[in-house]
Amino acid sequence: xxxxxxxxxxxxxxxxxxxxxxxxxxxxxxxxxxxxxxxxxxxxxxxxxxxxxxxxxxxxxxxxxxxxxxxxxxxxxxxxxxxxxxxxxxxxxxxxxxxxxxxxxxxxxxxxxxxxxxxxxxxxxxxxxxxxxxxxxxxxxxxxxxxxxxxxxxxxxxxxxxxxxxxxxxxxxxxxxxxxxxxxxxxxxxxxxxx
Numbered sequence: 001x002x003x004x005x006x007x008x009x010x011x012x013x014x015x016x017x018x019x020x021x022x023x024x025x026x027x028x029x030x031x032x033x034x035x036x037x038x039x040x041x042x043x044x045x046x047x048x049x050x051x052x053x054x055x056x057x058x059x060x061x062x063x064x065x066x067x068x069x070x071x072x073x074x075x076x077x078x079x080x081x082x083x084x085x086x087x088x089x090x091x092x093x094x095x096x097x098x099x100x101x102x103x104x105x106x107x108x109x110x111x112x113x114x115x116x117x118x119x120x121x122x123x124x125x126x127x128x129x130x131x132x133x134x135x136x137x138x139x140x141x142x143x144x145x146x147x148x149x150x151x152x153x154x155x156x157x158x159x160x161x162x163x164x165x166x167x168x169x170x171x172x173x174x175x176x177x178x179x180x181x182x183x184x185x186x187x188x189x190x191x192x193x194x195x
Contacts, residue, residue: 001086002041004094004137004144006167009079010042013056020063024074027056028082039099041083043168044142044179045069046099069101070141070177079168081142094144095137096184102130104177105140108154117164118148119172120156123180129187130180139181143167 010028017023024042034040034057038049047059066072074080086092105123121140123130132138132147132155139145145157164170172178 002046002083002094002097002099002142003086003090003092004044004083004097004139004142006081006083006143006163008082009166009168010082012074012076012078012080014076015074022061022066022072023050023058024061024071025051025053025056025058026080030082030084031055031057034084039085041085041097041099041142042080043070044081044097044099044139044181045071045101046085065101068103069179070104071179073177079171081167083142095139097139097142097144097181098184100181101179102182102187103180105180107172107174107176107178109174110172113158115161117159117169118156119159119169120149120154121178121180122154125153129190130182131186131190132182133186136186137183139179141168141172141178143169 008028008030010026013027014025034049039046049057051058061071105121108122109120111118132150134150136147138147147155148158149156
């Protein structure tokens with residue numbers, strides 16, 4: 001369980017394929033605090049730490065994860081947003097995030113709003129629960145964000161300077177893919193209404 005509040009960014013230092021799996025080795029300021037078997041969200045994808053070196057750690061993504069997320073497009077030198085799992089006694093600063101990405105979205109537009117940025121993303125409304133509502137929550141590359149505008153297959157979010165600087169959103173440009181996890185409460189409500 002996560003909250004969508006990014007703790008750090010990690011740099012991809014190596015990628016190794018093994019059958020249908022892909023192993024990512026990363027370096028970040030939190031490496032010394034990690035342990036093997038720990039769950040860490042990478043761009044919103046919950047992955048398990050499987051190896052630790054001095055200043056790097058390794059996680060493994062299976063074929064399903066690579067096909068449903070933007071992790072399959074990563075290359076050495078790229079950065080990912082990181083969040084360790086929620087502690088039971090922590091403040092709940094973001095919203096309920098499971099680390100289970102529903103699909104990728106495509107960045108359509110980035111508008112500089114003189115002190116903030118407005119990002120617009122398009123997605124395929126392929127599942128009943130993949131919906132957004134204005135002022136509702138959405139998780140983009142692991143970041144808990146508030147929806148500004150909501151349509152049947154698009155939404156926009158406003159980004160403050162802190163989020164822009166300390167996440168990998170500053171590198172997202174039109175045409176790029178981002179990981180989307182839709183609000184879990186909204187997904188359950190939509191599924192119930194469908195019945």
